[in-house]
Amino acid sequence: MSELRRQQSGDLIWFASPQLSVYPRLKHAYFTRRGGVSSGIYESLNFRFTGTDSRDNLLQNYDIAAHLVGGDANHVIRTTQKHTDTILTVSQPVTAFTNAGDEGVDALITNVPGAVLTGFYADCQLVMLYDHRHRAAGIVHAGWRGIAKEIVRKTIEKMHDVYGCDPREMIAVVGPSICRSCFVTDDDVPEAMREAFGGMVQEYMYRQGDKWCVDLKNITYAMLLRADIPAINIDISNYCPCCGDKTLWWSHRRMGEDRGVHAGMICLTE
Template identity: 30%
Template structure:
């Protein structure tokens, strides 16, 4: 298994890909900063409509990214991402929601699931953890936003459970990709966060939290991986990018690395 950046051929576009997802079943990609038309703090492929970038530039960036993935422009679905644990089941009728107008995004949810072919799910990130889930047996997918609040609320595990409930997925068949996110090298957290994670995950807190010279460091990506294993996924069905967005903020937007004013990368997953 591996995660690598693939050239989009046009516009200096580069797309992150996981080897675990079969290309004949699914279309997926993680965007980088490269290949767009935005400027300044949002240079250049900012895909977030909610970060004070020029809206027309963001719309053009989304079209560039979808074209690079071979997806129909404007065909995706997005949500508002409020750092919670609610999950929306997406139908064909919701195609296009949030693609060009943030106010039409599905409100108050942080994960999307569907079994509708050619209906791309798209979520946005700048240090939080992208979680992509795909079941090649039932042809169902999910994408989740794992910030610290969503992670401590078990958004990854709950998204798997929703796929089981809605589509009859067997967790042992589900493939997962955990995308670039802030790593423990850069993610210092306060006592409030430490206490919440200790209460939520006493069984593996030692694996995700370290203390170095009085500094608490949290491994968000690993916390989500362990949640997926708890949910029944096979360990060898989980692919990890292993890339810190803060360390690599020239490649990926990073809220911490860019001091709070930055764009958003996107994770997209669709059924062929």
């Protein structure tokens, strides 16, 4: 289990998984807020259409980011995250900027080279999955609701069903996401975790006054192991957007809605 590596090119700063970086025909990045064209509360690499940032700025930011993983904005297919467990299989080349589905798609999988699978985070987990033997990649948005719906396990199973992937050969990466000290919750989160995972999650939740602190990174780690992904194939970032470097990260918990959102992208290259 390794920390992600900080990378920089000009103003653009992103983080990369040591394990995924081994493969020359796979590109991926967890972007920070640095290196885009947006200003004010969206400064600068913002990907969020639901705020007041201009479409022009946003499409330029998508271009800048997609370029790093081998495409441009016309190769982007983006999740429409609504805390669902809906997974979309991308089976055709992406030739125009595409929203995955209005009802909410929180995970994308593909074996099509050139399709830039794109998901978003500003505390939530963005999980990347890769199987080198079957040349298949996935990206999963998982906040606590998605984790409780087991969207990550379901995406691994779907990659098995569609592409024949074997979890024992898959790599899983959990990007920068909220840490256990920052994720202070009411009873609803621990209840949802216990319902989904049983007693195994008890050690990852502890009391703080009348609240709970919930360690979502370790819950996802335990779930990945239970899904048969080997421990040595898992990279988890310790970075937390909420208590981490404010010049790099937006955090929903710290900033509410007055913020941009980060993107992660993964792409099989030709």
